[in-house]
Amino acid sequence: ELKVEQNPLFLSMQEGKNYTIYCNYSTTSDRLYWYRQDPGKSLESLFVLLSNGAVKQEGRLMASLDTKARLSTLHITAAVHDLSATYFCAVDSRMDSNYQLIWGAGTKLIIKP
Amino acid sequence: EAQVTQNPRYLITVTGKKLTVTCSQNMNHEYMSWYRQDPGLGLRQIYYSMNVEVTDKGDVPEGYKVSRKEKRNFPLILESPSPNQTSLYFCASISASGLYNEQFFGPGTRLTVL
Numbered sequence: 418e419l420k421v422e423q424n425p426l427f428l429s430m431q432e433g434k435n436y437t438i439y440c441n442y443s444t445t446s447d448r449l450y451w452y453r454q455d456p457g458k459s460l461e462s463l464f465v466l467l468s469n470g471a472v473k474q475e476g477r478l479m480a481s482l483d484t485k486a487r488l489s490t491l492h493i494t495a496a497v498h499d500l501s502a503t504y505f506c507a508v509d510s511r512m513d514s515n516y517q518l519i520w521g522a523g524t525k526l527i528i529k530p
Numbered sequence: 531e532a533q534v535t536q537n538p539r540y541l542i543t544v545t546g547k548k549l550t551v552t553c554s555q556n557m558n559h560e561y562m563s564w565y566r567q568d569p570g571l572g573l574r575q576i577y578y579s580m581n582v583e584v585t586d587k588g589d590v591p592e593g594y595k596v597s598r599k600e601k602r603n604f605p606l607i608l609e610s611p612s613p614n615q616t617s618l619y620f621c622a623s624i625s626a627s628g629l630y631n632e633q634f635f636g637p638g639t640r641l642t643v644l
Contacts, residue, residue, distance in 0.1 A: 448631075459638050460620065460635045465632065520572035522571060523570075523572055
């Protein structure tokens with residue numbers, strides 16, 4: 418059974434600091450997704466990582482994928498308040514023809530001025 | 531504008547009263563999915579559909595039904611809701627490009643079952 422674990426589940430940090438969210442998964446997959454959810458809102462796609470060593474960057478967020486370690490990271494550089502949200506990683510299980518994503522529990526990120 | 535719509539956005543109901551949450555997409559996607567989101571559990575798939583008249587169970591299908599009579603619509607039906615179905619529900623329309631599957635989410639439906 419594919420499991421996805423995120424760490425930490427809750428993170429409170431000061432503006433201007435750097436931090437990393439970790440996403441571990443339990444079985445082979447080379448497709449990993451990061452989503453953002455603002456309070457009371459829907460989910461917004463941030464990054465799609467398709468291969469070992471893939472790195473994607475958008476503004477102060479950078480995501481990477483190590484398929485051998487079954488680990489993805491979402492790094493936040495010089496955090497600003499607008500990045501406060503819940504971040505989810507999800508892994509493509511690709512079982513049969515079920516296009517199913519298995520989701521981590523989410524990391525609630527609060528960035529204080 | 532490409533979008534996924536859900537209705538209603540908020541619903542408070544009582545145990546046993548049948549309800550339907552509608553979902554519609556305008557992107558001509560074949561794949562659609564329903565999720566529920568509960569604190570600390572992420573998103574869990576309820577049902578998915580690969581095309582018209584083709585549906586299958588996800589991880590937590592108990593107490594739910596779906597139908598897919600048209601490509602654009604994928605309603606979620608709770609025949610006899612119970613309090614443990616109080617949750618935030620998301621419909622997703624999926625662009626399956628072959629390389630990866632991009633999921634487009636609806637705005638969510640917050641359901642409370644008393």
